[in-house]
Amino acid sequence: QVQLVESGGGLVQPGGSLRLSCTVSGTIFGIYMAWYRQAPGKQRELVARITTDRSTKYLDSVKGRFTISRDNVPGAVYLQMDSLKPEDTAVYYCNSYPNTWSWGQGTQVTVSS
Numbered sequence: 451q452v453q454l455v456e457s458g459g460g461l462v463q464p465g466g467s468l469r470l471s472c473t474v475s476g477t478i479f480g481i482y483m484a485w486y487r488q489a490p491g492k493q494r495e496l497v498a499r500i501t502t503d504r505s506t507k508y509l510d511s512v513k514g515r516f517t518i519s520r521d522n523v524p525g526a527v528y529l530q531m532d533s534l535k536p537e538d539t540a541v542y543y544c545n546s547y548p549n550t551w552s553w554g555q556g557t558q559v560t561v562s563s
Contacts, residue, residue: 452476452551456544459557467532470557472544474525483520483527484547487540488556498529499547511537534561 453475462468470485484499498508498518506518517530527544541556 452546454544454551454554456542456554456557459542459559461560461562462534463563464535464561466534466561467530468534468559470529470531470542470544470559472527472529472554474527474544476525477523478520478525478527478546479522482547483518484545485516485518485527485529486543486545487538487559488543489537489540492540494543496547497542500527531559534559536561 455473456470458468458470460468480502482499482501485497486494487497488494497512498506498516500506500518500520508516515533519528539559539561541558543553543556545551
């Protein structure tokens with residue numbers, strides 16, 4: 451069973467940056483990967499995804515601010531988040547795309563002054 455461990459979240463002021471990391475218990479070669487987030491009282495949403503040839507796609511509200519990247523062996527996915535806004539506050543999760551494995555615990559990102 452694949453295990454996902456997210457890290458790198460924290461409290462940051464508006465305009466700040468964070469780099470999230472996700473380790474996967476196994477290779478992710480040949481698998482599309484993504485970052486998702488869930489804010490309080492809202493549904494989980496897709497933030498960014500990356501294909502096997504490293505083509506990327508982003509949620510409109512994070513375009514130009516977030517960058518997703520990956521290492522296939524060992525399996526890892528990253529999310530560089532710059533120019534953070536309060537509305538980016540959420541628990542962030544990585545997972546495969548479009549079909550997901552069991553979810554990890556996520557990492558909390560709080561953007562506040």
